[in-house]
Amino acid sequence: MPDRTAQDGPQTGAGTRANSAEQPWPVRSVAIKVAQWIDRLGSIWVEGQITQINMRPGTRTAFLVLRDPSADMSLSVTCDPDLLRNSAVPLQEGSRVVVYGKLSFFTGRGTISLRIIEIRPIGIGELLARVERLKALLAAEGLFDPRLKRPIPFLPATIGLITGRASAAERDVLTVARNRWPAVRFEIRNTAVQGPTAVPQMLAALAELDRDPAVDVIVLARGGGSVEDLLPFSDEALCRAIVAATTPVVSAIGHEPDNPLSDFVADLRAATPTDAAKRVVPDAAAELAGVRELRARTAAALRGWVDRETEALAQLRSRPVLADPLRELDLRHQEVERLRTAARRCTEQLIRTESTAARHLREKLTAVGPAATLARGYAVVQRVTGPERHVVRTIEDTPAGSQLRIRVADGAVTAAALGTQALGAEHTDTGRN
Structure with a gap:
């Protein structure tokens, strides 16, 4: 162990002897x-x-x-x-x-x-003045800011209650809460709520409940009293402990006109302990009625939706395209048949017109063709001597002895040229007869 000399101990002056083991x-x-x-x-x-x-x-x-x-x-x-x-x-x-x-x-x-x-x-006046000064200080620090308020759970599993032992506030909170929700659980810490020991005891109870993970909300409750009786709930240490707590805190101090500083820093201010129980614990009967109402509204909304959709389907089904799906096909079929008939009629008309024109042309060709000429007694004379056949047009084309083919209307005659005679000649060339 190191030796502790007079340098480690108090010094009282030059005349004091050194202090050591x-x-x-x-x-x-x-x-x-x-x-x-x-x-x-x-x-x-x-x-x-x-x-x-x-x-x-x-x-x-x-x-x-x-x-x-x-x-x-x-x-x-x-x-x-x-x-x-x-x-x-x-x-x-x-x-x-x-x-x-x-x-x-x-x-x-x-x-x-x-x-x-x-x-x-x-005096009470000085105490209230000190409370007002503390209120201004806490407000300046932002401890009253609504944005710092934590939400109260809808259905807390366990409620921490800080109140006086066997007090009316405790009785009111427990009775009202259990009447509203019989399954609610409480962690109760009985402390002094007035007098010199109130603040330390409430601080200890608040810290204990805040550390308990099962506690969802803490209620600080006390009945009515004089201004002096409610002064512990305006204590600075208690106000700062409420703000520092991680569990939501409800302040239910006194009656409606009473406003200790704990009301301003708490996450929820209740007018009375009874009001605190009503605001923290939901009413089972009211919630069941609300559930029934919501179920009825949901069923009505569902029925209304089904009715609207049914009506919409009926309207859709009543439309021509769904009421008679083949109607458009029938209309198109009729139109196709009409167009086919018109096309056939036009084609037939065109054929008749062209047939008539072709007949007229054929008649014209027949009228001017060689067959018609032959039918009127004419003949076509061809010289067949040589490799090719030549139509005889002049007497020079048929020298004597030429073989001829004479075509008439009903056939052809083979002959030989005996001689020629020019038009207008008065005698016939005997050498060619």
Whole structure:
């Protein structure tokens, strides 16, 4: 182990001997030094809440316990009993006071006590003014911002309840909640809801319930009371603990006109404990009625939808294209038949016209053709001498002895040329007869 020398311990001056394991200070020296250090603090003003008054008859010293309203810390206080008796405002346990005195360390017992020579009760007006100043401070920090409010679950599995033991607030919350939803579960923490121990106990209960993962919402409930009775719910430490909690917190303090600061920082403010139970726990009967109504509305909406779709289908089916699907085909068939008839008629007309024209042409050709000429008594004379046949056009084409083919209407005659005779000749060439 390292040696702890006087450098690690307190120094009281050049005349103080060094402190070490080999040269320890006796208890009396430590007690005297502590008394000297505390005496240097001088006289001070201290604010707190009286939690205990012990003033025995015939004694010249009254003993009090002064407690911090926001923390589990206290201080022993002594004073002259006349200081308590002559107070302008009667002092009792729970009174908020400001005292002036000097701390003393009793070396014989090793205890510290505050000896006061002046005590000033804090009036309700001053308390309310302090509350207003704290309210302005918290508002400036944004702790009242609605955007910080956490939603309350619709059906919490477990509700944490912080309230006084066997109080009307506890009874109202439990009765109303169980009447509305019989299966609801509670985690109850009974604490003081007024007096000097209220804030520390509520802070501890709030922290415990906030750590419990089964708790879905925490209700801070108390019935009505005087302004002084409700002051713990305007305590700064409690307000900041509500904001810091991860579980939604419902503030149900007093009655409708009461507005402690916990109402502003909580996630939901209820007018009364009964109202808190109604707003946190749904009404089973109302929810069942709502379900029935929704089912009825759903069924009606479904029937309406089916009716509308049925009507739409009926309208679609009543349309000509669906009522008589083959109608268009029949119309097109009739049109095709009409076009076919017209085409046939036009074709036949064209054929008749062309046939007539062809007959006329044929008649014309027949009239001017060689067969018709032959039928009228004419003949076609061809010379067949030689490799080719030549039609005889002049007498020079048929020298005497030429073989001829004479075509008439009903056949042909083979002959030979005996001689020729020119038109207008008066005698016939005998050599050719």
